[in-house]
Amino acid sequence: MLILVVNAGSSSLKYQLIDMENEHVIAKGNCDRIGIDGHLSHKTDDGRTLNEDCSFPTHTEAFQKLVYALTESEASVIKSMDEISAVGHRIVQGAEVFPETVLATDEVIDKIDELAPLAPVHNHAHALALRACKKVVKEGTPMAVVFDTAFHQTMPEKAFMFGMPYDCYEELHVRKYGFHGTSHRFVSKELANALGKDPSELKIVSCHLGNGSSITAVDGGKSVDTSMGFTPLDGVVMGTRSGAVDPSAVCYVAKRKGFTPDEMSDYLNKKSGFLGVSGIGSDNREICAAAEKGNKRAQLVTDMLCYEIKKYIGSYAAAMNGLDAVLFTGGIGENSSEVRQGVCEDMEYFGIKIDAEVNKSTRGELKRISTPDSKVEVWVVPTNEELLIARDTLALISK
Numbered sequence: 025m026l027i028l029v030v031n032a033g034s035s036s037l038k039y040q041l042i043d044m045e046n047e048h049v050i051a052k053g054n055c056d057r058i059g060i061d062g063h064l065s066h067k068t069d070d071g072r073t074l075n076e077d078c079s080f081p082t083h084t085e086a087f088q089k090l091v092y093a094l095t096e097s098e099a100s101v102i103k104s105m106d107e108i109s110a111v112g113h114r115i116v117q118g119a120e121v122f123p124e125t126v127l128a129t130d131e132v133i134d135k136i137d138e139l140a141p142l143a144p145v146h147n148h149a150h151a152l153a154l155r156a157c158k159k160v161v162k163e164g165t166p167m168a169v170v171f172d173t174a175f176h177q178t179m180p181e182k183a184f185m186f187g188m189p190y191d192c193y194e195e196l197h198v199r200k201y202g203f204h205g206t207s208h209r210f211v212s213k214e215l216a217n218a219l220g221k222d223p224s225e226l227k228i229v230s231c232h233l234g235n236g237s238s239i240t241a242v243d244g245g246k247s248v249d250t251s252m253g254f255t256p257l258d259g260v261v262m263g264t265r266s267g268a269v270d271p272s273a274v275c276y277v278a279k280r281k282g283f284t285p286d287e288m289s290d291y292l293n294k295k296s297g298f299l300g301v302s303g304i305g306s307d308n309r310e311i312c313a314a315a316e317k318g319n320k321r322a323q324l325v326t327d328m329l330c331y332e333i334k335k336y337i338g339s340y341a342a343a344m345n346g347l348d349a350v351l352f353t354g355g356i357g358e359n360s361s362e363v364r365q366g367v368c369e370d371m372e373y374f375g376i377k378i379d380a381e382v383n384k385s386t387r388g389e390l391k392r393i394s395t396p397d398s399k400v401e402v403w404v405v406p407t408n409e410e411l412l413i414a415r416d417t418l419a420l421i422s423k
């Protein structure tokens with residue numbers, strides 16, 4: 025059975041075609057620069073590739089190109105879209121409306137669109153992609169929608185409320201939603217499997233560290249708190265995002281620099297973080313390389329990141345009244361031994377001890393990096409959000 029997984033943004037359409045018999049990715053690609061000009065990159069599991077400049081005025085043309093790549097091009101893998109049993113779509117914001125994966129009926133798509141004010145960059149694009157996708161698959165092909173926020177809907181009120189007037193929550197729906205939920209759900213379950221335990225027996229701090237980063241407290245298989253908030257800007261310092269700052273500093277800077285709210289948002293989302301503090305770039309590899317050469321601001325932002333993650337681990341251990349394991353995932357979490365080392369050093373009080381050599385040699389693989397006598401296990405767990413979306417989709421259509 026073949027499932028197509030779609031991750032659509034405002035200007036891109038990433039996809040993977042997965043054979044659910046063996047959970048193998050048959051082909052994947054990206055229709056990029058939608059609404060600008062257009063570029064297709066496509067790759068099959070047997071090594072064929074396509075790279076073409078195209079014209080993608082809207083998501084519809086991008087989907088048409090995806091169909092061409094999968095069914096007609098020299099890198100095709102199926103004869104027709106009829107061979108696809110279902111489509112799973114990644115959706116950023118499901119708010120309180122969608123606590124779990126559901127089928128994308130017309131009402132569901134409209135509702136996703138209605139939630140756009142809570143995720144201005146993403147939800148409207150998702151709705152456009154869902155409508156465009158419906159046109160290119162066989163009529164009646166089920167589509168599932170899997171929400172980044174859904175896993176965090178188990179957070180208690182005391183964790184998700186902000187100390188603002190209650191009508192902000194009631195009228196404007198301002199609260200902590202949390203993101204990366206599909207990843208945190210996937211990796212925390214993978215870790216439970218690796219430990220031979222049921223998720224209900226474990227207290228885990230899951231550190232998803234990439235261009236965007238979030239830390240989640242997973243107690244008994246459920247998210248009970250997370251570092252990203254109303255939007256993915258909150259929490260630790262990221263590639264180009266500031267992470268949490270005193271809200272008064274935001275008002276002060278906006279006033280002093282004469283920024284509109286949108287300009288201020290741009291400043292915090294696109295010009296801050298590793299990029300803004302270091303002045304070098306947003307990529308962790310560049311930052312670590314510069315820090316190694318003695319660049320002080322590159323070292324500073326790395327130190328800030330590690331320190332902030334450390335504090336989340338401590339506070340979530342307190343919130344859960346215990347800690348069995350810490351896991352690292354995402355591009356940085358899976359690959360950067362420097363960041364993992366920086367987070368885990370001087371954590372003996374919490375029962376965390378990592379093996380420096382094992383840590384150094386671990387990259388992108390499921391592996392324990394703590395010492396055998398470490399009370400808290402520390403693991404690297406590769407994430408695979410697309411696979412979880414495909415599994416969710418399969419589970420839903422099998423019901």
Ligand code: ADP
Nearest residue numbers: 233234235236306307308309354355356359360
């Ligand atoms: P996104 O949040 O966009 O999905 P990723 O999870 O792919 O991002 O993570 C991207 C980050 O991972 C970048 O900062 C990149 O520098 C970092 N990264 C990727 N590979 C390595 C590596 N080998 N060593 C250190 N950092 C890495």
